[in-house]
Amino acid sequence: MTNSQSTPGIVPNRLSGDAYGDNFSDLHPPLNDHEALVAADRCYFCHDAPCMEACPTTIDIPLFIRQIATGTPEAAAKTILNQNILGGMCARVCPTETLCEEVCVRETAEGKPVVIGELQRYATDKAMGAHPFTRAASTGKSVAVVGAGPAGLSAAHRLAMHGHDVVIYDARPKAGGLNEFGIASYKSTNDFAAREVEWLLSIGGITVKLGQALGNGLTLDKLSADHDAVFLGMGLAGVNALGVEGDDKDGVLDAVDFISDLRQASDLSTLPVGRHVVVIGGGMTAVDAAVQAKLLGAEDVALVYRRGRDRMGASKFEQDLAASKGVRIITHASPKAVHGNGAVREVEFAYTADGADGLAETGEVFRLPADQVFKAIGQTLGDGQGLELEGRKISISMTGRTSRAGVWAGGDCASGGDDLTVTAVAEGRDAAEDIHATLMGEG
Amino acid sequence: MKDLLNGTRYGADLHSNFLGIESPNPFWLASAPPTDKEVNVRRAYEAGWGGVVWKTLGEAGPPVVNVSGPRYGAIFGADRRLLGLNNIELITDRPLEVNLEEIARVKRDYPDRALIVSLMVPCEEEPWRKILKEVELTGADGVELNFGCPHGMAERGMGAAVGQVPEYIEMVTGWVKKHSNLPCIVKLTPNISNILMPAQAAMRGGADAVSLINTINSITSVNLDAMSPEPMIDGMGTHGGYCGPAVKPIAMNMVAEIARSQDTKGLPISAIGGVTTWRDAAEFMALGAGNVQVCTAAMTYGFKVVQEMISGLSQWMDEKGYESTSDFIGLAAPKVTDWQHLNLDFVTKAEINQDDCISCGRCFAACEDTSHQAIEMSEDRVFTVKDDECVACNLCVNVCPVEGCITMRQLGVDEIDERTGMKVPADKRTWLEHPNNPSADPNTCIIRGQ
Ligand SMILES: Cc1cc2nc3c(=O)[nH]c(=O)nc-3n(C[C@H](O)[C@H](O)[C@H](O)COP(=O)(O)OP(=O)(O)OC[C@H]3O[C@@H](n4cnc5c(N)ncnc54)[C@H](O)[C@@H]3O)c2cc1C
Ligand SMILES: Cc1cc2nc3c(=O)[nH]c(=O)nc-3n(C[C@H](O)[C@H](O)[C@H](O)COP(=O)(O)O)c2cc1C
Ligand code: SF4
Ligand code: SF4
Ligand code: SF4
Numbered sequence: 052m053t054n055s056q057s058t059p060g061i062v063p064n065r066l067s068g069d070a071y072g073d074n075f076s077d078l079h080p081p082l083n084d085h086e087a088l089v090a091a092d093r094c095y096f097c098h099d100a101p102c103m104e105a106c107p108t109t110i111d112i113p114l115f116i117r118q119i120a121t122g123t124p125e126a127a128a129k130t131i132l133n134q135n136i137l138g139g140m141c142a143r144v145c146p147t148e149t150l151c152e153e154v155c156v157r158e159t160a161e162g163k164p165v166v167i168g169e170l171q172r173y174a175t176d177k178a179m180g181a182h183p184f185t186r187a188a189s190t191g192k193s194v195a196v197v198g199a200g201p202a203g204l205s206a207a208h209r210l211a212m213h214g215h216d217v218v219i220y221d222a223r224p225k226a227g228g229l230n231e232f233g234i235a236s237y238k239s240t241n242d243f244a245a246r247e248v249e250w251l252l253s254i255g256g257i258t259v260k261l262g263q264a265l266g267n268g269l270t271l272d273k274l275s276a277d278h279d280a281v282f283l284g285m286g287l288a289g290v291n292a293l294g295v296e297g298d299d300k301d302g303v304l305d306a307v308d309f310i311s312d313l314r315q316a317s318d319l320s321t322l323p324v325g326r327h328v329v330v331i332g333g334g335m336t337a338v339d340a341a342v343q344a345k346l347l348g349a350e351d352v353a354l355v356y357r358r359g360r361d362r363m364g365a366s367k368f369e370q371d372l373a374a375s376k377g378v379r380i381i382t383h384a385s386p387k388a389v390h391g392n393g394a395v396r397e398v399e400f401a402y403t404a405d406g407a408d409g410l411a412e413t414g415e416v417f418r419l420p421a422d423q424v425f426k427a428i429g430q431t432l433g434d435g436q437g438l439e440l441e442g443r444k445i446s447i448s449m450t451g452r453t454s455r456a457g458v459w460a461g462g463d464c465a466s467g468g469d470d471l472t473v474t475a476v477a478e479g480r481d482a483a484e485d486i487h488a489t490l491m492g493e494g
Numbered sequence: 495m496k497d498l499l500n501g502t503r504y505g506a507d508l509h510s511n512f513l514g515i516e517s518p519n520p521f522w523l524a525s526a527p528p529t530d531k532e533v534n535v536r537r538a539y540e541a542g543w544g545g546v547v548w549k550t551l552g553e554a555g556p557p558v559v560n561v562s563g564p565r566y567g568a569i570f571g572a573d574r575r576l577l578g579l580n581n582i583e584l585i586t587d588r589p590l591e592v593n594l595e596e597i598a599r600v601k602r603d604y605p606d607r608a609l610i611v612s613l614m615v616p617c618e619e620e621p622w623r624k625i626l627k628e629v630e631l632t633g634a635d636g637v638e639l640n641f642g643c644p645h646g647m648a649e650r651g652m653g654a655a656v657g658q659v660p661e662y663i664e665m666v667t668g669w670v671k672k673h674s675n676l677p678c679i680v681k682l683t684p685n686i687s688n689i690l691m692p693a694q695a696a697m698r699g700g701a702d703a704v705s706l707i708n709t710i711n712s713i714t715s716v717n718l719d720a721m722s723p724e725p726m727i728d729g730m731g732t733h734g735g736y737c738g739p740a741v742k743p744i745a746m747n748m749v750a751e752i753a754r755s756q757d758t759k760g761l762p763i764s765a766i767g768g769v770t771t772w773r774d775a776a777e778f779m780a781l782g783a784g785n786v787q788v789c790t791a792a793m794t795y796g797f798k799v800v801q802e803m804i805s806g807l808s809q810w811m812d813e814k815g816y817e818s819t820s821d822f823i824g825l826a827a828p829k830v831t832d833w834q835h836l837n838l839d840f841v842t843k844a845e846i847n848q849d850d851c852i853s854c855g856r857c858f859a860a861c862e863d864t865s866h867q868a869i870e871m872s873e874d875r876v877f878t879v880k881d882d883e884c885v886a887c888n889l890c891v892n893v894c895p896v897e898g899c900i901t902m903r904q905l906g907v908d909e910i911d912e913r914t915g916m917k918v919p920a921d922k923r924t925w926l927e928h929p930n931n932p933s934a935d936p937n938t939c940i941i942r943g944q
Binding site: 084085088092093096098113114117118121122123125126129130 | 573575771772773795796798799801802805806809810850896897898
């Protein structure tokens with residue numbers, strides 16, 4: 052039976068067949084050759100370019116765009132991948148509006164930046180065939196990498212290139228980390244995450260062991276004993292709890308789990324979604340959950356955040372994207388209780404205001420109907436492995452060194468930098484360079 | 495270019511050998527402001543330039559004096575893209591001894607890069623002899639004789655004043671070869687009517703190579719309030735030297751003429767004029783240049799621009815299977831011919847790809863108003879080519895804003911050209927055999943039944 056958007060409860064199949072394909076197609080369709088040339092032509096080849104400075108992996112943006120403009124996108128890809136081996140994924144998922152494109156001088160001049168992200172995708176798409184890098188002669192050294200997310204993959208690739216043997220251990224049944232399980236589907240279509248991992252690994256010298264979790268049979272001591280160095284890139288395994296009455300009712304879920312199910316679904320029409328969906332949180336995860344719930348056919352989706360829009364972790368672009376898909380964004384409201392008889396029926400919120408002592412409830416409350424609630428109020432480091440922490444993350448130096456000799460860390464699990472794919476890639480790469488220098492006796 | 499990661503190259507080896515002067519790539523900076531000082535030249539080498547021709551030196555004595563008002567004018571394309579630059583700068587205005595000391599230091603520190611010294615001294619043997627001895631002491635790889643500067647120096651009997659008189663070129667080149675063993679490149683001015691005359695004179699004088707072009711006499715703009723040409727110096731202006739992307743077609747023709755002329759064939763050429771991307775360089779070299787020199791592109795984008803030239807040229811060479819630059823240098827030169835040798839039986843027709851067409855109508859306006867009325871426009875703005883009117887002039891292709899949207903389809907043998915009714919023959923017929931040519935060979939016409 053086909054359901055509709057107004058079918059009560061949490062059900063699959065709310066849309067007609069084609070609608071799924073349309074809704075989850077590429078957010079930014081790839082540029083064709085003509086569009087790429089026109090877009091590339093706008094770049095001024097700035098000296099000491101601000102965009103380059105704003106890229107966490109410091110890609111030579113003016114050079115790669117000029118290489119596109121002169122008809123050599125393959126050379127452009129090489130320029131990108133030299134700095135950022137996951138340049139393909141980053142082109143799709145980077146919040147460019149708060150990174151390179153925000154500081155593009157043409158944003159300053161005309162309010163319209165050079166579309167760096169789309170050009171990066173244009174170039175890297177041309178390089179997804181044969182792997183462009185080769186390995187240096189074997190060093191006989193072995194490095195363990197925990198986590199096959201962007202941080203771990205980036206570190207592993209750089210280490211393999213320097214001639215070290217790498218073993219990646221990942222708890223999940225599939226490599227890729229949040230590229231595979233977290234990023235919104237319309238940013239990474241056609242199984243791009245998996246294809247990119249396969250392409251990355253084709254450099255050789257990297258063994259991936261899946262279903263192997265540090266803390267579950269695998270210990271840091273053992274890894275340290277078996278390998279010459281260890282890199283931890285295990286991301287954030289924990290999820291913050293809501294901590295309000297009724298938050299254990301049926302239908303209250305972690306947004307990351309919903310997204311992960313969605314990313315792994317082979318047929319989106321089989322995925323159940325509520326009629327009334329409430330998402331709590333203000334970051335990228337909240338927006339992605341809200342937008343994708345709407346795209347799956349939820350009748351109404353409210354994204355509720357306790358502070359103002361300007362404080363949301365999601366960028367202005369992402370907020371606008373959510374609004375354009377029909378997500379209602381409610382700010383200055385904090386959850387008080389989840390009501391319902393077994394399953395959730397309503398969520399109660401208190402209005403908040405920024406006062407002298409921080410955020411305070413105003414006393415006014417309201418309720419939103421809900422048969423599905425997604426919690427997206429932040430993720431946490433799981434087991435810190437006894438390493439020194441900074442805040443709630445593993446404390447690292449500029450080059451990724453942890454408090455324990457021989458152990459490096461990077462990406463979401465480590466201190467410093469934003470929780471972004473591109474930051475994880477940069478940290479993985481830099482730690483790999485430091486590991487290499489250390490193992491070769493230069494460190 | 496070295497890969498940042500593991501030392502493998504981007505692709506083909508760009509190593510260049512010009513007159514025995516080695517450089518890691520064929521991209522040299524032309525004698526101009528980018529090469530006027532040690533600090534620039536060091537930075538240029540660090541950025542990847544294969545060689546430099548030092549800013550032209552004059553004889554010792556009171557230094558040259560430049561204007562202290564604007565010395566450049568420019569022509570822009572859409573989006574303020576700099577297409578042409580014009581300047582009224584003279585040769586170096588720094589003391590000779592300072593330049594010579596710097597040249598010696600830089601050459602010592604960068605032995606693998608080419609360093610050529612550009613010279614311009616009065617048209618007498620002694621000053622040339624003297625300065626050559628001084629240049630030899632620096633360890634420089636060669637000299638370039640600046641017979642091209644079109645302004646300022648010409649009034650003093652140097653630069654273009656020499657370059658426009660073949661006898662002077664021959665004479666001065668002869669002195670240089672007599673007093674020095676350094677490879678000698680003669681830089682030609684384009685401000686003449688036939689580039690072969692100065693090129694032949696240089697050869698007669700014993701030049702090892704020619705380089706061209708220097709800048710072209712020009713006025714880039716007129717200030718309509720002040721009623722003065724620009725750049726304007728205290729209300730007056732003068733013609734300056736034009737360079738940049740706009741002059742490339744002129745320079746390419748001159749290079750090709752020298753490369754294909756019986757008299758000058760084989761004379762090594764260093765090509766200059768508008769080189770901005772790897773492709774420009776490949777084109778000049780295909781026409782017969784051994785290497786290229788660049789000025790405006792560096793002045794517009796900075797020294798880093800060479801990185802695109804390097805990666806692009808080696809990627810292209812890889813794709814084509816060329817292992818060294820000598821594999822493709824001059825390959826296009828034999829294809830440059832005179833109009834009378836073109837095949838007049840070769841027929842193409844414009845074809846519009848309807849999927850790419852954005853219906854702007856520019857092709858229609860161009861063809862209808864100014865060409866052969868061969869494009870049809872329907873009520874709903876569909877544009878199609880009328881094969882019975884199309885002369886294949888290519889104007890629509892050139893004005894269409896979507897590259898690749900209009901292409902030329904070549905008619906096969908025995909296909910009928912709907913415009914002329916002629917069947918495309920298997921053999922070819924040039925003007926020399928054409929029936930309309932009063933002095934054509936009648937036999938060809940008879941055989942063809944015409
Ligand atoms: C829903 C969502 C959407 C996002 N959207 C964007 C976006 O659009 N753009 C953007 O730039 N960033 C986005 N991010 C953030 C981005 O995904 C992360 O910053 C990035 O993936 C961090 O990379 P990482 O390698 O540190 O960790 P992860 O990608 O989390 O990878 C960690 C890996 O370690 C494995 N692992 C965990 N614990 C263990 C263990 N104990 N033993 C072995 N293996 C373990 C995991 O299985 C996983 O494969 C998003 C995040 C989420 C949650
Ligand atoms: C400001 C300026 C100064 C120049 N000075 C010299 C010079 O001193 N000697 C010389 O041989 N050519 C000089 N040139 C000419 C250049 O070397 C070069 O031949 C010309 O600019 C064409 O190359 P381009 O199109 O790459 O700029 C000068 C050009 C410019 C723009
Ligand atoms: S800031 Fe913008 S215009 Fe300048 S180099 Fe970067 S992308 Fe190009
Ligand atoms: S480019 Fe430099 S020297 Fe020339 S006018 Fe501008 S600031 Fe002055
Ligand atoms: S100029 Fe090109 S795009 Fe414009 S109508 Fe003609 S074919 Fe179409």
